[in-house]
Amino acid sequence: MTKRPVAVIILAAGKGTRMRSDRPKVLHPIAGRPMLRWAIGAAEALAPERIGVVIGPGMEAVAAAAAPYSTRIQERQAGTADAVQAARDLVDGFDGAVIIAFADTPLVPAETYRRLADALGRSAADTPSAIAVLGMRPKDPAQYGRLVVADDGSLTAIVEYFDATPDQRSIGLCNAGLMAFDGRFLPELLDAIGNDNAKGEFYLTDAVGVARGRGLSCTVVEAPEEEVMGINSRAELAAAEARAQEQLRTAAMAGGATLIDPATVYLQADTQLGRDVTVEPSVVFGPGVVVEDHVTIRGFSHLEGVVVRQGAIIGPFARLRPGSEVQADAHVGNFVELKNTVLGRGAKANHLAYLGDSDIGAGSNIGAGTITCNYDGYLKHRTVIGENVFIGSNSALVAPVAVGDRANVAAGSVITRDVDADALGVARARQHGIEGWARTYRARKSAEKAAGKAGKEPAPSSGEG
Numbered sequence: 190m191t192k193r194p195v196a197v198i199i200l201a202a203g204k205g206t207r208m209r210s211d212r213p214k215v216l217h218p219i220a221g222r223p224m225l226r227w228a229i230g231a232a233e234a235l236a237p238e239r240i241g242v243v244i245g246p247g248m249e250a251v252a253a254a255a256a257p258y259s260t261r262i263q264e265r266q267a268g269t270a271d272a273v274q275a276a277r278d279l280v281d282g283f284d285g286a287v288i289i290a291f292a293d294t295p296l297v298p299a300e301t302y303r304r305l306a307d308a309l310g311r312s313a314a315d316t317p318s319a320i321a322v323l324g325m326r327p328k329d330p331a332q333y334g335r336l337v338v339a340d341d342g343s344l345t346a347i348v349e350y351f352d353a354t355p356d357q358r359s360i361g362l363c364n365a366g367l368m369a370f371d372g373r374f375l376p377e378l379l380d381a382i383g384n385d386n387a388k389g390e391f392y393l394t395d396a397v398g399v400a401r402g403r404g405l406s407c408t409v410v411e412a413p414e415e416e417v418m419g420i421n422s423r424a425e426l427a428a429a430e431a432r433a434q435e436q437l438r439t440a441a442m443a444g445g446a447t448l449i450d451p452a453t454v455y456l457q458a459d460t461q462l463g464r465d466v467t468v469e470p471s472v473v474f475g476p477g478v479v480v481e482d483h484v485t486i487r488g489f490s491h492l493e494g495v496v497v498r499q500g501a502i503i504g505p506f507a508r509l510r511p512g513s514e515v516q517a518d519a520h521v522g523n524f525v526e527l528k529n530t531v532l533g534r535g536a537k538a539n540h541l542a543y544l545g546d547s548d549i550g551a552g553s554n555i556g557a558g559t560i561t562c563n564y565d566g567y568l569k570h571r572t573v574i575g576e577n578v579f580i581g582s583n584s585a586l587v588a589p590v591a592v593g594d595r596a597n598v599a600a601g602s603v604i605t606r607d608v609d610a611d612a613l614g615v616a617r618a619r620q621h622g623i624e625g626w627a628r629t630y631r632a633r634k635s636a637e638k639a640a641g642k643a644g645k646e647p648a649p650s651s652g653e654g
């Protein structure tokens with residue numbers, strides 16, 4: 190059997206009031222990626238012919254996050270069936286599987302989307318199913334829609350909680366939200382759905398009853414509860430984050446990285462860790478980090494927007510900020526911050542430094558306390574350091590400034606002019622010594638102290654005894 194084409198419609202018009210947020214719910218990130226993009230990512234894995242996102246009026250930020258996929262606007266939130274109606278042009282005449290997904294149910298794996306689409310071809314009864322519904326058996330079925338299943342295993346109805354009888358509410362099998370439709374039937378099923386129910390909404394779930402009435406069969410595909418977790422509140426967002434983190438850690442380890450204490454390492458959906466990377470406890474990865482093979486990232490380091498090349502050693506307590514690249518075998522030590530900086534192959538910045546907007550050549554050594562003064566209060570400027578340069582401790586490099594290959598900068602210098610290759614740049618007061626000065630000083634001070642004590646007047650009375 191050849192695979193039928195797939196279309197995915199993602200519903201995201203909900204306001205998400207329970208988030209109590211100025212940001213649309215589906216843009217809240219999980220592991221750094223907006224919820225909506227997780228749903229889109231799962232959809233993309235099916236290589237669908239069409240992906241459409243249904244949003245509410247004025248949700249431009251959501252539309253931008255959906256790009257390059259097109260959005261349809263549901264003018265008024267009149268229910269999930271009405272939301273699909275808003276995307277009718279994407280499903281009319283589509284001869285394939287149409288999956289309807291919820292943007293606030295972001296951690297459903299692509300494989301589950303696939304199982305749902307594939308279930309359309311089969312059925313517990315003899316006829317192929319027109320609808321496949323994702324089911325779950327939650328510990329607390331709460332207010333989920335209940336799935337009513339016949340003896341032959343086919344699905345006969347979805348009953349929304351508020352419309353369910355006590356008997357129906359006792360059913361443990363619930364509607365997780367995702368549904369797949371045979372595209373040939375979807376338009377007529379949508380058109381037949383009314384809003385005569387407790388909420389006065391057009392329920393997409395009613396499509397099952399309508400389909401049964403027309404002699405079409407429906408089926409259930411079950412998934413574990415954690416997979417289909419919906420997000421309505423900040424607490425549920427945190428639960429989803431925890432689950433995503435666990436999956437990302439497992440994937441990183443499966444890819445050959447050692448996480449010594451995985452639970453303390455925070456990854457992003459886009460974090461890339463190579464083989465034989467070791468990550469010590471309490472390391473945070475922000476967005477856009479690529480770590481090549483054989484890198485060690487020591488404890489309490491924070492990385493974002495950085496590429497760390499083979500064999501480099503980072504931390505402990507290092508901060509790597511966006512636009513940076515740590516080249517092969519370079520070392521970044523404790524309390525060193527890099528921003529928009531390239532640290533060359535084998536170069537070392539081991540202690541207490543701020544290196545911003547700079548290029549540091551291979552093999553150079555940046556002493557403790559080095560600061561690139563990259564900002565003059567108005568503009569940012571670059572510091573360019575050549576290869577095999579030695580920057581002495583506690584130097585300030587006032588950008589724009591360049592230090593040539595193999596040059597030295599004397600410790601404690603404030604460098605405001607370029608230093609030539611092979612030269613020494615020194616910019617500090619010259620030291621001189623005064624013979625016997627400390628001895629004379631001690632003698633004078635102890636004499637003053639003794640005289641002061643002997644001749645001391647009694648302390649003036651405060652008058653209070």
Ligand code: UD1
Nearest residue numbers: 200201202203266267268269272291333334364365366392
């Ligand atoms: C829905 C299901 C319920 C299921 C539950 C699982 C229906 C009628 N009910 O209920 O059976 O157990 O999900 O979580 O489908 N949306 C729109 N436009 C609307 C209404 C909703 O785009 O007019 C979107 C929301 O943004 C959300 C999704 O559809 O992404 C689900 O809507 P929601 O109101 O959360 O449905 P539930 O009441 O949770």
Ligand code: MG
Nearest residue numbers: 293419420421
């Ligand atoms: Mg919901």
